[in-house]
Amino acid sequence: MSDVVLEIRKMRRLRTIPVLVGLVLAVAALSSASLFSGTARETFDDPAASPWAALLLSYTMMAAMTSPLLAAVVASRQTDIEHSGNGWVLAAGAGRTPGRLCAAKLLALAFMLAPAIALQTAAVVAIGVLAGIRVPIDPIPWIAYTGLLFVLDVVFCGLHILLAARVENQLVSVGVGVLGSFLAVFSLLLPAAVSRAIPWGYYAVISQAGQEGDSVGYVQAPYPWIIGFVALAALVIAVGIRRLDPIGA
């Protein structure tokens, strides 16, 4: 546990919390921007037009566009300091192997991401209410999406920590995050079978809202696929962390 507390202390100088808060609020604002158009306002009192599902879809798109990048940036910052400050050797001298250090980084980031993503969803819903949506909200798809988004962000943070630890040039880790963001947002437009084959495509696969013809409605996400992907990624992260230990240990 003290490893995790140490990582959280490192975040203070890295300004991880202001970066996270700034970004999640910006994403929330952008997700709700469509609410202020004239055509959207006409749907606020009409349950058949499902204004909340439309807002969730808009949120899903913005989150897909920014989350892979956010995960790459916070993971790279948290890991890069060990390269530049020679922290790998210093921590190994104190009995903390690189693998243990990376596991602590992942836990600490997960600890920060949970309230950040909850805040993001709460802000989107709050803006929806303030904008004047009168139709009652169905909370289940929103809670499910927020939970799944958190799980995916943690998974990608783990993968990016491994990449940032292995490859000192952070261009690779953050660059992969940028390319991942591109694939994530585009996966929303791709057939489901293709999205499931792309790791970042899962930002689209977890969507709880979708377009059906001309209307938008809530949809059921393919949970077996999501569980399979998360399990596979967890295995990769676990093996990756174990294999980090020989370097510098």
Place this chain on the structure above:
Amino acid sequence: MFRAEMRKLRRSSTWIIAIVLPLLAVVTGTLNLAANADALDAGWASFTSQVVLFYGLLFFSMGISLLAAAVWRAEHRGSNWNLLLTSTVRPVGLATAKVAAVLVPVALMQVVLIVGTAAAGTFVLGLDGGFPWQFAVVGVVAIVAAIPLIALQSLLSMLMRSFAAPVAICLLGCVAGVAAVTSPTLRPLGHVIPQAINTRALNLGSTAIAGSGGLTLGDTLPLLATGIGGGAVVLLVTATLLRTVKLR
């Protein structure tokens, strides 16, 4: 100085970003057009608009932030910063060389985008009519319009040792830029936020974003002027900071 910068760039992996990012834009644009051929039926106009949609909103600017951070990364390693300060080159010369070094892969990105779009439209989608030359002009205008962002990201990457911090700031700028371009009330900000200037330049003549302007002198000249003028201002700020502030 410029040649030294290019040598440093050649040894980093920046070329991967410069080639893969625009290629992704072309591939995704092609897939989207092929899948939605009924809705997007305006031929080349629909295709080029789809190619630059996400690329113009976010990924062109993010690519620039990565390239700028990569160009400055070497100076933050070991004692390179002290070595840099002892250089006989004037601060303006150094700041300009860094911006010019980023401009080369940015220009390459645009070449890949234009050639890729022409090839995909002609050979994969088999679109009617020839490749619109206007799209190539928009690609070149976007390089000039990107100078303020290149200079700003170069400044941020000079000030910050962390590779990812300036990239995160650029992402925030992109989010503000998207808001400025899509919301009528915030539109004036689109002339100031460098990321929004990029989006506007790449979307000249686009059918995907409402009110994005056309490839006319009235819409293009202000963008070019902002590109050169804004870039020069940020370059001067960079040179002044290099000379006056103790950064380490």
